[in-house]
Amino acid sequence: MSTVAIYKHPKIFKLENGKKLRNLEIAYQTFGKLNANKDNVVWACHALTANADVLDWWKGLFGNNALFNPEEHFIVCANILGSNYGTTNPLSKNPTTGQPYYLSFPEFTIKDLAATHNLLANHLEISTIKVLIGGSLGGQQALEWSLAKTQTIENLILVATNAVHSPWGIAFNESQRLAISADRTFYSNQPDGGLKGLKVARSIALLSYRTYEAYSATQLESVNDKITGYRAASYQNYQGEKLCKRFNAYSYWYLSKAMDSHNVGRGRKSITAALAEIKVNTLVIGIENDVLFPISEQKFLASHINEAQFSSINCAYGHDGFLIETDKLTNIIGNFLKESSDKKIIKLHKTA
Numbered sequence: 001m002s003t004v005a006i007y008k009h010p011k012i013f014k015l016e017n018g019k020k021l022r023n024l025e026i027a028y029q030t031f032g033k034l035n036a037n038k039d040n041v042v043w044a045c046h047a048l049t050a051n052a053d054v055l056d057w058w059k060g061l062f063g064n065n066a067l068f069n070p071e072e073h074f075i076v077c078a079n080i081l082g083s084n085y086g087t088t089n090p091l092s093k094n095p096t097t098g099q100p101y102y103l104s105f106p107e108f109t110i111k112d113l114a115a116t117h118n119l120l121a122n123h124l125e126i127s128t129i130k131v132l133i134g135g136s137l138g139g140q141q142a143l144e145w146s147l148a149k150t151q152t153i154e155n156l157i158l159v160a161t162n163a164v165h166s167p168w169g170i171a172f173n174e175s176q177r178l179a180i181s182a183d184r185t186f187y188s189n190q191p192d193g194g195l196k197g198l199k200v201a202r203s204i205a206l207l208s209y210r211t212y213e214a215y216s217a218t219q220l221e222s223v224n225d226k227i228t229g230y231r232a233a234s235y236q237n238y239q240g241e242k243l244c245k246r247f248n249a250y251s252y253w254y255l256s257k258a259m260d261s262h263n264v265g266r267g268r269k270s271i272t273a274a275l276a277e278i279k280v281n282t283l284v285i286g287i288e289n290d291v292l293f294p295i296s297e298q299k300f301l302a303s304h305i306n307e308a309q310f311s312s313i314n315c316a317y318g319h320d321g322f323l324i325e326t327d328k329l330t331n332i333i334g335n336f337l338k339e340s341s342d343k344k345i346i347k348l349h350k351t352a
């Protein structure tokens with residue numbers, strides 16, 4: 001059993017936009033033990049609304065007897081900046097005013113999320129990461145962190161993610177923020193401010209996480225005589241309410257802005273030049289029916305990262321398939337890691 005630990009950063013944390021955060025706290029969980037050589041670290045970066053408990057939200061890929069297991073690996077997952085599962089976020093107390101930040105929280109970027117992972121890795125005395133993995137927003141962090149070159153990353157696994165957030169993705173996020181800001185309680189500075197808007201936002205997001213086929217498979221009416229009260233409508237409501245029970249509108253707002261900011265070309269020569277800088281053994285996985293992060297984005301990553309391998313998963317579910325298709329992920333990632341380790345052994349034999 002792992003519990004959430006908190007790393008309290010003793011210094012001011014400077015964000016990419018120049019703003020400063022005092023009293024940064026990072027909530028994280030670890031599973032397993034760091035071995036004597038400190039070379040068994042598997043670091044998972046979570047997506048938009050998950051938390052540090054990777055054995056819970058990525059079960060099947062992570063867990064006892066899974067590919068990434070605490071018997072063999074030292075698994076680390078940190079709750080990201082801005083999220084409400086323990087890390088500093090808009091509902092945290094601003095040390096200057098003694099009141100929660102709400103909308104005075106500074107905006108942050110994916111680079112900032114990567115920088116917080118680096119702070120935690122330093123605190124845990126981790127300088128080598130055997131496997132760095134993330135899907136969606138988690139993949140964006142993994143990519144930026146590998147570009148920051150603060151740790152030695154041996155294997156980078158990017159799932160259903162991209163090099164730059166697309167106009168389509170930004171448009172989806174903006175429509176969700178419009179829904180939140182249309183709820184006037186968002187400006188009330190209450191922890192439950194904007195919840196009605198958040199419900200709508202999640203229902204919009206669902207349309208990008210699933211597919212036409214997924215809705216047809218799960219929400220088709222069994223009778224033909226209805227003129228109201230459709231299953232698909234009830235599903236949209238249910239999913240919106242489900243998120244409101246465990247998240248807040250402010251975190252959602254800021255995290256969606258961070259996603260919009262993702263662009264590995266910013267501050268570097270170009271997007272392709274940035275990707276060419278990555279010399280890590282990389283596997284890129286795409287979901288064939290992903291409408292939010294279409295597979296062309298993962299093909300682009302794989303074709304510009306040095307010798308990256310590309311693989312795809314057929315999943316009618318769409319984008320969220322990266323959280324669900326854990327057997328397929330286990331198979332693809334397991335083979336990739338085995339091949340990489342075999343190649344390493346052959347290389348060692350040749351040089352011996």
Ligand SMILES: CC(=O)SCCNC(=O)CCNC(=O)[C@H](O)C(C)(C)COP(=O)(O)OP(=O)(O)OC[C@H]1O[C@@H](n2cnc3c(N)ncnc32)[C@H](O)[C@@H]1OP(=O)(O)O
Nearest residue numbers: 049050051057219231232234235236238239246320323324
């Ligand atoms: C504290 C925490 O919970 S931690 C965070 C957990 N979440 C995360 O980590 C974020 C990542 N995870 C996710 O985004 C999701 O959990 C996923 C993508 C993995 C799976 O999504 P789900 O919502 O579980 O699956 P799906 O889209 O099939 O919907 C099933 C749910 O909708 C309900 N549902 C299905 N059809 C309908 C309908 N017509 N009307 C009402 N409800 C419906 C089901 O009863 C089920 O409810 P439940 O979640 O209460 O069991």
Ligand SMILES: N[C@@H](CCO)C(=O)O
Nearest residue numbers: 047048049050136320
């Ligand atoms: N379903 C994911 C977002 C899609 O990447 C989440 O709620 O974290």
